[in-house]
Amino acid sequence: AHLDRIAAVDDRVNAFLHVDGDTTLAQARRVDERRAAGEALGPLAGVPVAHKDVFTTKDMPTTAGSKILEGWRPPYDATVTARLREAGLVILGKTNMDEFAMGSSTENSAYGTSHNPWDLGRVPGGSSGGSSAAVAAYEAPLSTGTDTGGSIRQPASVTGIVGMKPTYGGSSRYGVIAFASSLDTPGPFARTVLDAALLHETFSGHDPMDSTSINEPVPPVVDAARRADVNGMRIGVVKEFAGDGYESGVSARFTETVDLLESLGAKVIEVSCPHFTYALPAYYLVAPSECSSNLARFDAMRYGLRVGDDGTRSAEEVMALTRAEGFGPEVKRRIMLGTYALSSGYYDAYYGKAQQVRTLIKRDFEAAFEQVDVLVSPTTPTTAFPIGERADDPIAMYLADLCTIPANMTGNAAISVPCGLSDGLPVGFQIMAPVLGDDRVYRVGAAVER
Numbered sequence: 001a002h003l004d005r006i007a008a009v010d011d012r013v014n015a016f017l018h019v020d021g022d023t024t025l026a027q028a029r030r031v032d033e034r035r036a037a038g039e040a041l042g043p044l045a046g047v048p049v050a051h052k053d054v055f056t057t058k059d060m061p062t063t064a065g066s067k068i069l070e071g072w073r074p075p076y077d078a079t080v081t082a083r084l085r086e087a088g089l090v091i092l093g094k095t096n097m098d099e100f101a102m103g104s105s106t107e108n109s110a111y112g113t114s115h116n117p118w119d120l121g122r123v124p125g126g127s128s129g130g131s132s133a134a135v136a137a138y139e140a141p142l143s144t145g146t147d148t149g150g151s152i153r154q155p156a157s158v159t160g161i162v163g164m165k166p167t168y169g170g171s172s173r174y175g176v177i178a179f180a181s182s183l184d185t186p187g188p189f190a191r192t193v194l195d196a197a198l199l200h201e202t203f204s205g206h207d208p209m210d211s212t213s214i215n216e217p218v219p220p221v222v223d224a225a226r227r228a229d230v231n232g233m234r235i236g237v238v239k240e241f242a243g244d245g246y247e248s249g250v251s252a253r254f255t256e257t258v259d260l261l262e263s264l265g266a267k268v269i270e271v272s273c274p275h276f277t278y279a280l281p282a283y284y285l286v287a288p289s290e291c292s293s294n295l296a297r298f299d300a301m302r303y304g305l306r307v308g309d310d311g312t313r314s315a316e317e318v319m320a321l322t323r324a325e326g327f328g329p330e331v332k333r334r335i336m337l338g339t340y341a342l343s344s345g346y347y348d349a350y351y352g353k354a355q356q357v358r359t360l361i362k363r364d365f366e367a368a369f370e371q372v373d374v375l376v377s378p379t380t381p382t383t384a385f386p387i388g389e390r391a392d393d394p395i396a397m398y399l400a401d402l403c404t405i406p407a408n409m410t411g412n413a414a415i416s417v418p419c420g421l422s423d424g425l426p427v428g429f430q431i432m433a434p435v436l437g438d439d440r441v442y443r444v445g446a447a448v449e450r
């Protein structure tokens, strides 16, 4: 049924970069065989999932939205992919994304933008915009994403679905094409908080193949989503994430949701996190710095595209030609920014300073969590913007991540749940918890999702 739905609508939504019905149906038959053989499968066995094209898949191409990886078939599965298969989920295909996960709209994909199912003239958010669009358009009940600087929560917010960024290190980066290694975090998309928790539980947990993976049990996210009760909880409203620059409908839905929490027995407290407003500029030094290092591996020798290798050119010339043609403008912008920020003489002033700001943000979180159990804010200042509106204005594009990035800089858990509409478009409510407090955001999210 989902393959039929994809066939019916995806020429308009463009959520998928790769769909191969035969491979998908073969996976589904394999699940039936395992079940018939008496294997005890988890609660999501047989459920289809759309998989972000940043995760390696050995039976499907993996491009990370980039031309430089066109046609690449990975020889191995990412840990998240392997765990989906192990649990019996059926992968429908690979979803569109901003190139190397750099963007907030999917307009930076080398394969054309995805469209928001609520209004096809608007963006579905990004970078995991194919995954959010697929679930919102009923092409898949579940999907995967990665959140480096909001790339799960912001697309979930603008497409009216649930998107969760686990604690950094709570889900494995093994086989995730790297953008910014100290930030990249795989997580789930779903239409309900409970569904997201089930998917979260399926692919999270310690992985010896990822050196930053946390060796602790997965927080009890499914129990928390089922509990869905906030009576007696202390909810902190982040003072800095309100006021000018927030669309009035976004602010109104946010306030109503806070009121709802209060009516359900939570205690609401205003909390100041003065360094949160510096998260965005610090992120745009840290993330490009790490990206400039990670993307050095695309040297025309190892993967995918190779341009100008006609026997007359040096390896260096082939590398330059390949990178010039294979990378899009945003990726080049980030590599240049990052290379500059890391260069000797500027390192302390830019990268070093940004890392110090990161510590200040961490202290804000720690101080806040002495007073409250979770922090809340709008997920993003506006609803889905029209395709093209911010495409030529990187700074306007970056502002979509204002509220989501603090949790990335410190590794905290955070979720976006739908909380109503503004002018007919979905609004998201963000809930942030301490590191390894992932269950708390599910508990609060399940109580307020609408």
Ligand code: GLN
Pocket: 101, 102, 103, 104, 126, 127, 146, 147, 148, 149, 150, 151, 152, 179, 287, 398, 401
């Ligand atoms: N918009 C952010 C960026 O462009 C989000 C990235 C992400 O989370 N992958 O860097």
